[in-house]
Amino acid sequence: MATKKISYKEAITEIEDILEKIENDELDVDELSEKVKQVSALIKICKDKLQKTEEEVEKILEEMEDK
């Protein structure tokens, strides 16, 4: 399962891969529901990362200020 540290590119690549597999009928129905969860999670991670402030990142910026 995807971690929080996943990059946009990794997320997109993973979604694209899964999409391709579905379109090529490479997944059976059981796998499909697993992949639906996975893709939803990836999309959510991306959206959160796009719009929500990451404290960690703010902290690094503040530390730069101190130098």
Place this chain on the structure above:
Amino acid sequence: MDSPQLSLSELQGMIKNAMELALPDSYWVRAEISELTVNRSGHCYLDLIETDSANNITARVRATIWSYTFRMLKPYFESTTGQLFSEGIKVLLNAKVEYHEVYGLSLNVRDIDPTYTLGDMAQQRRVIIARLEEEGIFDMNKELELPLVPQRVAIISSPTAAGLQDFIDQLHNNPQRIKFYTKLFPAVMQGKEAPASIIQALDRIFEYEEFFDAVAIIRGGGAQVDLVAFDNYDLAFHITQFPLPVITGIGHDKDDSVADLVAHTRLKTPTAVAEFLISTVEEFTSYLAELEQQFVDAVNDRLQENREQLNNLLNSISGLARMRIKDEQQLLQISELKLKTGLESYFQEKKNAFHLLASEIKSSTGIFIRHRQNLLARSVEKTRFSTKTINWKKGNELKTIRHELKYKVEDKLKFENQQMLRLQETLRLVDPQQILKRGFSLTYKNGKLLKSVEQLAKGDRIETRLADGTLESNIQLITQNS
């Protein structure tokens, strides 16, 4: 000493006169501005030099642009060249040589030809570009891949620049509410120190290379222009070698500087840089939305496909089921038929058994009747004998007894007769003849009663007894019950 003596001022005056005679006109002179100061009154003092290819100074002279001239020349020069009239640039000046008794020689600048500076700048730029290309590094920053989402932006700018805050505000207040992280790395953005200062800022950002997605070099909008700072080999070199994509927005509307040319993305203004960053992220978000939609569609298509497959399966199953039911119905019909014939033969069997029973009953009844008749005859005989004896022995009593006897015998006979009639009636009921009359028949082969088709073969001759006669027939078909 007979030679006449001159005062210093007399000598200086002679030099001045001689120079005025020798250099009466004004001249177009090519030179590089080495130093430049403008005093409070607005007079501009220049130190002009010429250097050889090894950068050694081969000539030097002071020059002055009087304030009334400078006020006109400076804006004209800067608007034409897009370049500050500043140290480090090469100029073509129209000047008159002047000699002052106290201050000595200087050039009085009357006019400037900006096209020369433009040409020189272009030439310099060409030289720098050629060198970068020769070194094979010109495109190196362009070859970097801008992250899909350039969310973390290192900004190189002058902290006092008016455009800086606008740029930051624009990024942070984007309509899609995308989160941008920005950090300012201050640098001097014009004049001689600019290239070194910007390079220093790049070096600081380099420490956080992993953290940032891109570098934006911006300079607030305004009248100040200084291309030479960005037509600098060292700065261009650092940009090409920088591991993060560099985006420029250094605000000039003439030619692009070398820094612009080697940058990953060159834009005119800080606003354009902010728009570029936002639209890049928006491109990603819309791609993400598109992917999401595609994914939803693909999953739905897939599910629809599966539903259809299931329906097809169901259809073929019900087809199979119908076929199976039909088969079973046929089997049932066959069973029904078999049962029917089975029942028939069962009844036949029962009928035969009944006949047998009937004939047995008949024979046992005959025996019984004969036995009774015998008994009766014997009784009669006995009675007759007794009567005779009694006649003999008791002649007198005979009449009474005979009379009595007669009644008794008559009663007895009557009883026996009734009994016999009853028996006859019973006999009549169980008489096989009667049974035959009801439609049952007996079948014989060679005089033997048949009880099983196994006793028969095709072509055998059989005799069938019915109530009113017998018939003979040949066997054509034998069907044995299963």
